[in-house]
Amino acid sequence: MLSMLSAKVQILHKPFVCDKHFTIFVDQLNGMILTELTLDPPEGIVAGPVSEDNFFEWEALIAGPEGTCFEGGVFPARLVFPPDYPLSPPKMKFTCDMFHPNIFSDGRVCISILHAPGDDPLGYELSAERWSPVQSVEKILLSVVSMLAEPNDESGANVDAAIMWRERREEFNSIARRLVRKTLGLPT
Amino acid sequence: MDSFKKNDGNRDELIIQQQRDIEKEISDSTPLVGEQLPLTCLWAEYNGDDVFTAKIQDLAKKYKFIRRTRPDGNCFFRAFAYSYMEYLISNNSAYKEFQKLAEDSKDKLVELGFPSFTLEDFHETFMEVIRRVSPDNPGGYNKVQSELHKIFNEQGYSDYVVVYLRLITSGKLQEEAEFYQNFIEGDFTIEEFRHQEVEPMFKESDHIHIIALCAALGAGVRVEYLDRGEGCIVKAHDFPEGTEPTIYLIYRPGHYDILYPN
Numbered sequence: 001m002l003s004m005l006s007a008k009v010q011i012l013h014k015p016f017v018c019d020k021h022f023t024i025f026v027d028q029l030n031g032m033i034l035t036e037l038t039l040d041p042p043e044g045i046v047a048g049p050v051s052e053d054n055f056f057e058w059e060a061l062i063a064g065p066e067g068t069c070f071e072g073g074v075f076p077a078r079l080v081f082p083p084d085y086p087l088s089p090p091k092m093k094f095t096c097d098m099f100h101p102n103i104f105s106d107g108r109v110c111i112s113i114l115h116a117p118g119d120d121p122l123g124y125e126l127s128a129e130r131w132s133p134v135q136s137v138e139k140i141l142l143s144v145v146s147m148l149a150e151p152n153d154e155s156g157a158n159v160d161a162a163i164m165w166r167e168r169r170e171e172f173n174s175i176a177r178r179l180v181r182k183t184l185g186l187p188t
Numbered sequence: 189m190d191s192f193k194k195n196d197g198n199r200d201e202l203i204i205q206q207q208r209d210i211e212k213e214i215s216d217s218t219p220l221v222g223e224q225l226p227l228t229c230l231w232a233e234y235n236g237d238d239v240f241t242a243k244i245q246d247l248a249k250k251y252k253f254i255r256r257t258r259p260d261g262n263c264f265f266r267a268f269a270y271s272y273m274e275y276l277i278s279n280n281s282a283y284k285e286f287q288k289l290a291e292d293s294k295d296k297l298v299e300l301g302f303p304s305f306t307l308e309d310f311h312e313t314f315m316e317v318i319r320r321v322s323p324d325n326p327g328g329y330n331k332v333q334s335e336l337h338k339i340f341n342e343q344g345y346s347d348y349v350v351v352y353l354r355l356i357t358s359g360k361l362q363e364e365a366e367f368y369q370n371f372i373e374g375d376f377t378i379e380e381f382r383h384q385e386v387e388p389m390f391k392e393s394d395h396i397h398i399i400a401l402c403a404a405l406g407a408g409v410r411v412e413y414l415d416r417g418e419g420c421i422v423k424a425h426d427f428p429e430g431t432e433p434t435i436y437l438i439y440r441p442g443h444y445d446i447l448y449p450n
Contacts, residue, residue: 086306087347087389117384117391119204132387133351134306 045141047079056081060092060141064180065149069173073180077109077144079137089114089131092140096183099175101151101162110157113143124155211390215260221270221340222256224448230254230414242420247412247438253448254438261390264397264437264444265350265357270340271435271446272407273321277332280323282434287318289405297359310355313348351389357397358382360404371396392442395427402427409435412447 044063049055058079064070075098081090092114094107102110112128113135124130129143156162164172178188227248234240255270257263276283294311298304321336323329339345361368365378372381385391402409408431412424426433436447 084343084347086309087351116388118388130383130388132383133310133389134303134355134387136303136306 044145045138047137047141050078056083056085058090058137062141062144062148065145068149069176070148070180073183075148075183077107079140086133086135089116089135090137090140092144097179099158099161099172099179100148101153101156101158101165102147103161104157108157109144109147110155111143111147111152113140211260215258218256218258219341220258220343220346221266221337221446224253224255227251227254227447239416239420240414243414243422246420247414247422250449251412251436251438251447252450255446255448257443257445259443261392262347262350264393265353265401266340266346267437267444267446268398268401268409268435269349269353270336271437272405273318273336274333275434277321277323277336278329283323286405287322290315290318293356293359293404297355300359300362302355302359307355310348310352313345314352317345317349347389353401354387354389356404357401358386360400361386361396364403368396368400371399393444398427402431407435408433409437411444412436412438414438414440 044065045060047058047060050057050059058081060077060079062075062077064073064075075094076096077092077094079090079092082088092109094103094109096107098107104110112124112130114131115124116131129139151162151165153162153166161172164175181188228244230244230247231241234244255267257267257270272286276286294304294307297307297311317339320339321332323332325332325335340349361378361382369378372378376384385394386397398409398411401407409427410424410433411427412422414422417423436449437444438447
């Protein structure tokens with residue numbers, strides 16, 4: 001499991017360590033997006049630009065949090081940054097099958113930190129953490145990890161998942177475990 | 189189940205997209221900061237309305253010019269920054285003092301709990317803007333003024349200046365939370381108010397933003413209120429009260445522009 005994750009880390013991080021040209025390009029873009037995560041990525045998360053030609057699209061791999069029904073899974077996602085990042089937040093979408101109260105059936109992640117105040121698709125609570133220019137990719141990914149560990153069934157992006165999580169937890173857990181096996185390429 | 193159906197993500201996306209399109213239409217048709225225009229150009233906007241005609245006449249006794257800013261929710265911060273920097277480039281000692289204050293502000297904000305990693309980017313750009321409009325730069329006032337105008341109309345720089353002033357404002361609210369809590373309406377805590385109404389871009393400013401920003405920078409601003417209210421005199425308010433203003437703004441419900449006294 002771990003070796004799989006670190007193999008991916010190397011692929012994703014390769015441009016940062018070995019390509020000078022890349023650094024020059026980063027400077028032109030203010031360096032903001034690119035340097036963020038690579039300095040000190042939180043445990044269980046890797047992320048980086050998909051290619052050297054497009055820094056506004058990132059791939060992330062998120063390890064399912066320990067002690068939850070998503071434990072053991074490695075979930076791939078895409079982050080798409082708007083041209084005015086970090087004034088506006090990126091969008092995030094899982095590219096694997098997901099079944100979770102706060103993830104739309106097409107994979108889009110719906111949590112408060114991905115929205116500025118006022119931009120309120122699911123009527124988040126006032127105190128919920130929102131996007132602002134001092135937030136970072138790291139904060140988003142950490143929020144996504146806590147979302148996996150503790151779904152918010154008050155703002156259901158996937159209603160079926162929200163109801164099942166609330167009322168038939170065992171069934172929800174077994175679907176989650178199946179998704180975990182799927183991300184590892186194991187028979188479900 | 190009905191309440192769940194409302195949560196259709198795609199419909200929400202469409203609404204948000206439409207809002208973005210409207211915002212884009214506004215921004216494409218108005219520069220971030222416009223040229224200096226005679227104050228009496230305001231008459232054209234009010235179509236001979238008696239109340240406004242009289243009030244604009246009153247205002248014209250004190251102010252010669254107006255400079256419009258883009259109505260994008262950032263107008264107070266952008267107008268404030270532009271007007272203050274215009275003052276600073278004509279006042280070398282005030283400029284030096286401000287440069288020092290701005291330089292030191294980053295460490296202060298980090299102490300107040302802002303993440304230094306993301307803060308740094310905004311601070312660096314802010315300092316670069318200040319350097320580029322130094323009164324010591326060759327070419328004198330006119331050259332520096334035109335540089336200022338150019339920078340403020342470059343979206344990247346202009347918005348980063350707005351972000352940094354928002355952070356300074358937020359920092360002041362945090363630093364004196366007990367005092368500012370009294371000004372906050374509704375159930376907001378200072379913490380919520382800062383994150384919801386101050387730090388994010390495009391959020392409009394209220395008196396509390398003005399008071400906190402002035403206090404943080406030691407600057408004075410006079411706001412002239414042009415509205416439908418009684419009488420034919422435009423009411424002004426100084427922030428902080430009793431301070432000699434260096435920044436003059438006109439407020440019309442929902443929007444700030446820059447004024448130039450005679």
